[in-house]
Amino acid sequence: MNKRYWSRRSRILTTFGTFILAVGLVWITVWLLTKTDRNDGAGIANVLAFPLTAIGTAIAVIGIRSRPYRSTPEILAGHARSLLRDVATAEARTLAQLLGDTGEPRPANLSFNQQHAALITWRTDRGAQVGSLETIHSYYEGLERGRLVILGQAGSGKTVLAIRLLLDIAAATLDNSVERVIVPIRLSLPAFMTKSTRATEIRRDFENWIVAHLFDVHGLPRDVSTKMLTDGWILPILDGLDEMDPDDTNTFQRAQGILRALNLPVGTTPTRVVITCRTGRFEQLSAPTLDSSQSLQDATAIVLLPLSVPQVIYWLAHRFPDARQPDNLQRRWRRVASTLRDHPNGRLANCLTSPLHLYLAVTVYRSHNSSPSELCDLDAPTLNQHLFAQLVPAITAGLEDEPYESKQVERWLRGLANHLARAGRMGYSTTDLHLHELWRSTGAPMNFWIRVIASGLAASFLAVPTAAATIWLFTDKDSGGPLWGDWIVLTAMFIGTLFLFANAYSAKSSPLIHIDFSRIKKRPGRRKFLRDLGIGLASGTAVAIVGAFAARFGWVPERPVVSDIAFGVGGGLLFGMSIAILSLSTARHAVLRPSEPVAESLRSTVRLAIAIGGVLGFTIGLSSFLILGEPNRLLFNSIVGLLMAIIFGIPISLITVLAIGAFRCWSLFYGITILLQASRRQLPWRPGRFLDWAYTAGLVRLAGTATQFRHRELQLYLTDASLKDAESNTAVASSPLAAVNTSPES
Template sequence: MVAGADGAGMIAGSDRAGTIAERPRPPDPAEAASTADFVRALIRLRQWAGEPSLSRLRSLGGQTVASDGATVDALPKSTTSHVLRQLDRLPRWDFVRAFVTACFRYCDYPAEQIPGELERWRAARTALAGPAARPPEPPQAAAPAESADGPGPDHAADLLARRVVREEDRARKGLLGGYSLAPLSFGLYDAAGEVEHDLHSIGGFFTGLHSRRLMVVGDSGAGKTVLAIELVLQLLEPVLAAGGRPDHGQQVPVRLNAARWTLGRPFEPWLAEQLAQDFGLAAHDARRLVRDRRVLPVVDGLDELDPEPSPGPPRRAIGLLAELNRYSDLSGRRPGAVVVTCRADRHAELVEAGAGLDNAARIHLHNLTNEQIGTYLHARWPDGHPCGRHRDDIQAALYGPAGKAVHAALATPWRLLLTVTAVESGAGPVELLHADPDADPAESAARIATRLLEAYVPAATDLTPRAAPGTPYQPGQVRSWLVHLAAHLRWQAARGAETDRPPPGLTAIDIVPHLLWPIGGRRRVRVLHSLCCVVLAVIAMLAFWTGSAVDGPGDLRGGAGPEQLLTLALMTGWVAIATGLSLSPWPAAAGGRTEVPRRRRVTGGLLGALAGVPVGVLGGLAGLVLTGGSVFGPAFAVTAGAIGGLVLGAVIGLTAAGRRGAERMTVSEAVRTEPFTLLGFGLCGALTGLPPLRLADAGALPLAMGVTGAFVLAFALGVVFKIATGGWSRDAELAHPREALHRNPTIGLAFGLIGGVAAFLVFVMNQDVVESLLCALIGGVTFGLAFGAIAWARTMIGLVVAATRGLLPLRLWTFLDWACEARLLRVSGATYQFRHRELQDFLTPSEGDGGR
């Protein structure tokens, strides 16, 4: 029996060997000359292996760990099907490795030969990933691709570098209050006999790292953000010396707020999104720079991802580290360059949980010594300075009986800044730094820190008088407003964690003007906004009813006919849609694009007008045919159509994203993004086309054709408006915290102008010019406010309610800008933030206060 079994095994083995020998060699990935060829090679490999089903590939591909720590399939069916259809995208190495392994396993390929095959596929993919072997692109995209990927200048990288320098220089001055910099020092983590480095050498230190991966660890207020800013600016110094143009292939360092990352979000798409939102890059340029590894991510504030105190392991920080560990360099064989900053206690929790940044050098920021504190004070208050006499008081406290506690309280640049700010405003250092020599040094240091934080807001308020005309801000007012902002950030953090895809800026640290309306009371503001929207929508419809003059109030007493019922139904439907949009949880805040030169806007307006005139004329002639010429003649049809098309095209052209390279969305994406808004656009078109048909006593068929045609045309124009302007987009490119909010009423007025002109051309058929103009003006303005400026209206109502309740100042924008000058807040890209997380946490009220 044993012999039989061995014989059977030998026969089976010989058959299998014969099958392998007879089967042709697997496809050679080295023959792939483009991305499309590489994907086709994967398809041929699957065919060569015997066409394993997607389910079988999933089971053979094994599992991997997702960014949220969950174990998932390496080859989900939907992912495999999608990747094999994308001939213009090079698959990720993780996918290629799992797919190739699964195919070889399916056909019983010798296990010992699979690693060699994987190396062939890896080498082929690496060759294609390099910038010298880019896949061919369509003719219309060839020129930009050559300029971006070839030896010539990369304009997107140039633009990013210039904007990063500008933002980081502004952030540095805002954090330091000038140029005085505490003498920070750092060393390798847990290194025996370590070599100490200072802040001015961080750029050279990072450049000397073989892995180009760095984890920066320090206590709260130790200067992690200042070090990150210095690193970015030092790495960009050669770029500035070269006229602001990075060398081909040189990475542009970009500092990112870790708190904006959401659990489970892939890192690369998130990184590209941050480049678009914070620095105004076109979305496709941002994705290309990330794909080509032209960006060095400097992820600041890993410790701010998870709430504190954390009930368990910091899940979000662990998830982001998992994503960063999957982030590879251009070859796909080595970890990608990245810098991460983290508070020391959070880093200890991550180490205990077994999480870390792979292949990274770890440095820790040292506390300031008494000598370094003295050096900083002498630089800030030189001999002869009014506060120079206080240097001796601070030094006496540092070297006095309670010196250990005083040093622990002042050992970070942030605490030192709190101290000098309080002293410069008139506070006495003896009282600020008083500590009981017999008390526990840690407890005494905590009490000193509390006094410094208590003194900071009044001191900053006194040192920064209000520049704008008006009553000076009082310290009590400023503290109260900041407390409500801090409470709102805590609420944002909880709401952002509950939302699958929160709007940009809904994080624990970002103060975004158009997201502050819940401070006034979330339900209260939404109800008031809805009521205001109903009033505006009704006024718009009454203006249309009056201006069209088809029906009078007395015409409805005897009962409404079919045509009157149709008019009322269309008007009611539009009011209902406008009301529903006002009830949306987070109205879209921005429309249009930034950084569009005036000449290009004017050119866009002229081109839009030229395109709109023939469309308008065709519409006017269509109305002439449907009405039989009984309401207006050919001259009016051509003239009115031309005027309407001219205005419509010019408005779209002026507000269009005329910037070269700006991303366009497809028609399906436009419809999917705002279906109800486009439906409202269509109803407005149907309403505008109905009065001439009723005045002409058109039959049922012409009436139906005219109303339907007007609806379809207006719906299509809404889609064009969406595609051309980028309107109603939550992912608009923001370059200033208030930009999204300011653009919103502009888009609303554009809506109103289009609707008002169309309405005037209809009204003037049956009314005199003055009354038609008045009705069109009232209807257009109310139409724009109710339908096109929803986010702006919500924010203004919320601000008025909050100011009435004493929660925020009425002139909030002025206050936010002043708070940045006072170094209570800071501008970070497209958002405001508190000057330091410790200040935000100190001002955040306890749970139960500041609720909504």
């Protein structure tokens, strides 16, 4: 739907017209009141006010109709520039985190060349044969279709090059008053999930995913996001194609699916896109034995090269400058520079020419009191182990108001790494960490006991009142024994107890609930909310009729008809409110902090419980006084009923929170897991807060709603040796922990 936009001109016209209209109405009212005793008073007022009212109405209508459509290029350009500034600011901070730098971060000048012609089995997008980080923007502009694949070994700087391209595009666009604004958006491909297998359906889900990201993270209206995406204003930079499928598989269904979707044209040309991927995985995806549609067609693939020794020394001088020393490099780094020059193929050079290992060395030895010369005395395996071992202490020591000790941080990160290793053995992702799913990878026998305890707590919500009602019915002599209706209720409660236990014990993955009340502001959401509320009221009326009918035939204890009506309508309102509020729930595709998914879901649960509990409490309080009070004192009974609603509503809301938690189960599993793991010091008591800190410190990153270790090799280093499966051992064998000339993902 092409919606209109409130521009400055339309706001002024509408406001001015509405003001004149209001003045005209006041004029009519005043004249009618002051001239009622004369025959011509009303006529004079109408004559004088009608032109003013007509003019005001006309101006207001003109103002409303003069609102430009959101799809106009001027409006889209304004949104695009604002979005581009937000994206550039966020990515500049991310780059500073990756480099461990402040101010204006400057990465080492990475070099690249096009992939060897013998390995190319797809059509390319032309472009120069060689380039560098400093020329990446002009290199990209030289492509015909804007389709680029950045390849390299783990830790070669693919993400850094992609961010540098994004920032260069943003700077060139913001410095010029161009009408057509291209907004590069970096997205983590492993976070994209779809059940579709057809290319057209994957493409649809992929575009919806980008629109949801723009709305969730940047607050861009969905209709504007959709228009900008379909018209080519958005340049997707997709990071981590190689992480979409496990390393120990020969089928790459998710990665091949997204490549097929990106080969579909938009209009007459393929989509502009930038992708990062490990070289080996991309060669597997583009193998000649596979269908050509599996490869990214009309795209140029560039391969990152290791840094040269002069580049390493130059960047060290940039990070630790001293104009009084040779190479403008601080004295404490002089021995490192000399060793690199004297042994350009030695163990230290092979280590530091990897961008990630260079970052590790700079981070570990950024303190002026440190001595990087000790790196020259370490052998290859010890050298790499040393850098990883000192990373966490160096980061924690460099932060002000440090809330955690380095030993705590490393122990908790090791616990999370072990969780991911166990998750991989169970068929789950080895990189994506979801706090509410931590219980699955706690290992035996803790996993079993968590499931049993959580299932028992969930079932106890109905088991306790069921047992109490049964004892009361069979022991109370005045009740006369249970009636048919009582047996029906008891049976339903017993079945519900079994259902809650079975539902919890089955341990199905439950999506986190996020209630977006802003959807009520929009017409589709408001209509759905009111429709569900109406359905609930109608069902409540039906329940009231059934209750009155059952009382007449002795199936339930006889009571006044007004009681059935009151409780039936109240129950219907409760049911309708529950469905209506749940209709506002949405799936989050991206978050700003690791703790946000769990925290927002808990807040949504509390909001839902307060709404349901408030309606239930109001129904109980008001119905009680309507039934027991005097019929002619309706206003008094309503006020007292409102007070009783507050008294009943608060405890009922708390109980409803537990009920919703019992039904959704994940909150019980999460709470029990944190209680057991934190008591053993394997995890912090507040893991969300800790991951927020780790995200700020640059130890973890976000991929949609999942949290990942910033560097895959750091995760493998922290994982216990007994938990490293074949896939992890394969990764280690090709990592710097086993061979110095390769390094982890940056």
